Amino acid sequence: MVGVIDSGGAVDDLAGGRLFLPDGTWVAARPDLLGHGTAVAGVIRRGVPGVQIVHAQVFQDRPVTTAIQVAGALDWLAGRKADVICLSLGLAADRAPLRRAALAAVAAGRIVVAAAPARGGPCYPAAYPGVIAATGDARCGWDGLSVLAGGVIGAWCGSPEQGGAGQGGASLAAARVAGHLAARIASGAGFADGAAARDALAGAARFHGPECRGCA
Template sequence: MIRVGVIDSGGPLTDHANDGHGHVAFGPDGCQTTVTPDRLGHGTAVAGIIRRACPPVQIRHAQVFDERPVTSALRVAAALDWLQGLPEADRPHLVCLSLGLRADRAVLREACARLTANGMVLVAAHPAQGEACFPAAYPRVLAATGDARCGWDDLSMPRPDVIGAWCNSPEHGQVGMGGASIGAARIVGHLAVMMARQGTLAPVQAFRALADRCLILGPERRKLAHG
């Protein structure tokens, strides 16, 4: 079974893993605290997209938001360290970080490096336009965005180092949450399916596997030949 860690606003109790670890929340000081209901609904939406793509997936939530969609590098870094520090049998193969911070912070950069060095794939949201954010801009972190041109099964490469995917775009009549954060969740879903079928992937392998499936490159749609 493919295991996914979701660092977000929390999620439904049904996403608890039956291994004694379950969900964990992190306070402003980076310390573990009591998990609260998902007041924003964002983490629940992200988990729902991943599970829609790969129903058997096991999801573990690291809660870094409270009543508002505001967090810090310290809280996110603590969540990353908790996930990568889990026993090997419980450690996620994939981590979905459907958020981005404007500033580069050493505590976040170092936590991402530890996690990816452990062979885990970290997918982080990247804005469709404008400047990059963190941790999507870090080495070995898979930068993901939403692309309104993509249907549910499509992937794109709007920039050479960014993968785009379905993002619940209102341009297709969708309602509710959308954008880069939802695109990141969809890309995690793509990877979960790939890993369930073919085995786990290292960070660089994951990017290449997605890139090979991209049917939309830059501003134009074009089909790639597959050998």
Template sequence: MTCRAPRIGIVDSGGPVAQMSGARAFLADGDGPARPDRLGHGTAVGAVVRRATTEAEILHAQVFDDRPVTSAERVARALRWLSPRCDLILLSLGLAADRAVLREACAEALATGAVLVASSPARGPLCWPAAYPGVIAATGDARCDWDELSLLPGGVIGAWCASPERGGRGMGGASLGAARVAGHLAAQWEDARADAAGWLADRATHIGSERRSGIPA
């Protein structure tokens, strides 16, 4: 039996020209066709997802222009556009304040059955949308090899993040960790989709500061 790969939405700065078919930009002054990535961040995030799963279709929702600055309202519009179209949505970003428009958009997306993964800092204050109920908060964990996961305080899932400790170069951190978490889910979608958060936690090699064995296949 062939397992269906998920359609993955990425809320970030877009991707290279070859990956922008069907993409849309959510700008401060309205929505429109997306342009190729000018920051490189969405490209790096998309490359991590694509490395994990070559079969899944990726759809970019562009909320950054030529600077890493956006708003809750723009992210909410991107979510509302992606949620009817995608099974799994990666928000490789975090905002410092809880805003009703973003909270409501996340709740609506979750109600459609979409799985949401969002970047969360490994240390420091909460950020949104990762802190909303039902959203999988994900971060980078330098202990994790490509195939490993960690379960951190507060239920945050840690993953490979291109850290120098694991031979990584260039961009790293929570955004790439979140992309790797989304990749874990996408690669095993038929098994993971019903309880994505529980599936990830069950496969964590590291629980807090401890390492465990006997991880499910």
């Protein structure tokens, strides 16, 4: 099972999902108004047809969220023992609730993948220890991977060079990395923790070295 922390999913893809609110409470997930979570789920399913996806919604009509909401989503998906937790998002500030939840998920053996844009400062939770940071690399085809500075994993990101249009960049790269891992798990692979999962991806990487600037 892959947990997606984003803007939710399509009407027929919300079973069992939750919408996390700024006050720390939650309600049943609502349809995706931004299309972002739907796109993320689509990338994951393209790589792993039939995989179960559970949506933990932290955006509604705007791509704005809080550390409390994302922390609640992480806690919930970790408690559900999601094989992979995908966050195609990032917060600019290191907040205590988010740090606690991310490190707790990692300590519980959950594989957490988070978007790390190629430009700008640290992004959270991607910058936390044990979290697999993913960014777009236009050199990578659908099945390709790269290892960039700081151990960041580069992947297909729907860039124009790859024939993509519209949404792309680190968001879709995180989804693609989550899909790579989910496919391996579905095929019987096991990972002791996020570090082992990242090492497996790095071992399969075709490219090593300078970050490709084709994807933001």
